[in-house]
Structures are given as C-alpha cells and as structure tokens.
Amino acid sequence: VKRAKRVRPSVAILGCGAVGEAFALTLVSAWRHEGQRAELLLWSRRRSRARRLCEKLAVPGLDVRALDAPEDAFEASVAVLLCLPDAVIAPFAARLARSVPRGRVLAPVLHTNGLLGTEALDPLQREGLAAGKLHPLWAVSRAYPHFLPAVSFGIAGDPPALRAARALVRTLGGRPLLLGNRSGPRYHAAASLLAGGVVALIEQADRLLGPAVPSVDDRRRRDALVMLARSSLLNVSIGGTRAALTGAIARGAEETVRGHLRALRHDPDALDAYRVLGRTMLELARARGSIDADAGRRIERLIRAPGRKR
Numbered sequence: 001v002k003r004a005k006r007v008r009p010s011v012a013i014l015g016c017g018a019v020g021e022a023f024a025l026t027l028v029s030a031w032r033h034e035g036q037r038a039e040l041l042l043w044s045r046r047r048s049r050a051r052r053l054c055e056k057l058a059v060p061g062l063d064v065r066a067l068d069a070p071e072d073a074f075e076a077s078v079a080v081l082l083c084l085p086d087a088v089i090a091p092f093a094a095r096l097a098r099s100v101p102r103g104r105v106l107a108p109v110l111h112t113n114g115l116l117g118t119e120a121l122d123p124l125q126r127e128g129l130a131a132g133k134l135h136p137l138w139a140v141s142r143a144y145p146h147f148l149p150a151v152s153f154g155i156a157g158d159p160p161a162l163r164a165a166r167a168l169v170r171t172l173g174g175r176p177l178l179l180g181n182r183s184g185p186r187y188h189a190a191a192s193l194l195a196g197g198v199v200a201l202i203e204q205a206d207r208l209l210g211p212a213v214p215s216v217d218d219r220r221r222r223d224a225l226v227m228l229a230r231s232s233l234l235n236v237s238i239g240g241t242r243a244a245l246t247g248a249i250a251r252g253a254e255e256t257v258r259g260h261l262r263a264l265r266h267d268p269d270a271l272d273a274y275r276v277l278g279r280t281m282l283e284l285a286r287a288r289g290s291i292d293a294d295a296g297r298r299i300e301r302l303i304r305a306p307g308r309k310r
C-alpha cells in the first residue's frame, strides 16, 4: 500500500449547507492565521453552492477547489467531512463506498450529525476506511456560518478518525468532547433541548412581554431579552447552575410565583413551561439552600399542574 504523497494538508467538505460552510470558513481563517498552506475541497449537490463558497474563500496560499463529484473527495489527506442531513448520510456513505480507490491510504470520513453514530458509515468501514463523527455543539445558521473559539465538538470513531477529529478541532480552536458508546440519541437530545429550548423560551417571553411594553419595537424587545438571557448564561459559566439561579423561585417568594401563575393563565404553553421549568428551579434552589423547606413545599404545590399528583 502506497502512502499518498501530499505535502499540503487537505480537507474535503461534502455538503455546503450551514455546517459545511461554517467548517470551510473557520478552517480557512485558522489556516490563514497560522500561515498554513492547505487545501480545501468542496462539493455540494448544487454546484453553484460549492462554487460560490470557493469564491468567498479565495485566499492567497490556500487552494480552495470545487469538486466535480463527491468521489473526488478521496484526494483529501486529513479528513472527508460529510455535512449532510441525517437521512442522507447512510445512503451517501453507501454510494461513496462503491468508488473507494484501491492501493492508497485514505483519509478518515467523518459525519457531522449529532444523533447518528459511526454505524451510518459502515459501508465505508467495510472498504477499509476509518470512520467517525465530528459534531459541532454550536447552533449554525446561514446568518452566521462560523464556529467561535472554544466551541465543543462531540467526537467518536475509529482511532485514526478520532486523531483526525482531534486535529481538526485543534485547528478550529475548539474543544473535543469524546462521546461514549451509543450515546448519540442522549447527547443530541441534550443539545437540541438546549439550543432549540433557548430560542423557544425567548419566543415565549417575547409574546408575553409585547403587550407589557406596547411602545417598544420588536428589535428593542429582542435586544432586551437577549441581554437578559446572556446575563443568565454568564452567571452559569462563572459559577454553575445552582449559583446562577435568580428569581422568585430561587428566593422562595411565594406571592410573586402566585402572581406569575395568574399572569400566565391565558397562555397555556407559557404556563406549562413555567410549571415544568419551575420544578427544576425549585430543585436547584433547594440544593443550594436558598429557600426553607416550608416555602419549598408551598411553591411546589403552587407550580404543580392542576390534577397532577406527585
């Protein structure tokens, strides 16, 4: 078996959607910063997408190329990243497996999906390729297709795939999170609950807030809520969830909680959210000892959904 003679590190990205673009932009800016001469190979089902991204990434010293076919990604020396939707990854891996070149050491293939494990890449593994997963714990949108420094990436896979994943995470300025066996659904449920939940909570809060500040426009209201959410995140990052908890439940302010429940009675979804999240708030408040046992019991009764026994 001949080793591929490639001096420049090269990474192939298959799928130039939000995540593919974020990997491409962040890798290119990291390589540029390090003065690294490297190569990025891009393919997307819509050719115009890969070409547009190539134009955006045109940087002296970096070779960024749009590939004619996904099978050309086997030229990559560091890794092939499959930045494709959940349902597409396994059939796509099966398609690639039919064209694996012989007689060369090939780069590991990593998919970026949170839920799926490496079994989605079984057909490639059967052809002798290393397979893994490199999932950004970052909500990637078309509006901001970048990874900030210190983003964590869930990683899993064969030893060579893990090495490639760690090397990429290092280049991206991120932090690797080694995933346990078959932990995909639990890991991804946690990530989705948080990333989507924060957005949904801001939406709920905004709907409640709107009529309370009728002279304030949408943008100002959103900015106000985002700053409030940031203050909570800042407090969690400094001292953890127990220390970060503020508000009526944390203080054991029973009458205030009663007032909130009255205010929410015409909004069943917000009321449900308040009751459900209130139970976790109460647990945190008890664990840190910021409310006494009686106040805790009274608040627990208040926030328990009517008819619910526990």
Ligand SMILES: NC(=O)c1ccc[n+]([C@@H]2O[C@H](COP(=O)([O-])OP(=O)(O)OC[C@H]3O[C@@H](n4cnc5c(N)ncnc54)[C@H](OP(=O)(O)O)[C@@H]3O)[C@@H](O)[C@H]2O)c1
Binding pocket: 014, 015, 016, 017, 018, 019, 020, 044, 045, 046, 047, 049, 083, 084, 085, 086, 088, 112, 113, 114, 135, 136, 137, 138, 139, 140, 141
């Ligand atoms: N967005 C996030 O916050 C996030 C975070 C972590 C992980 N992920 C995971 O990363 C993966 C990509 O997510 P994304 O947000 O980048 O999705 P996306 O923006 O919808 O992009 C999906 C990409 O897949 C391509 N594609 C769709 N169907 C295809 C098919 N049948 N054959 C070949 N290519 C196809 C699209 O191609 P064209 O556009 O060229 O047609 C596009 O490039 C998913 O598995 C997702 O779960 C997403």
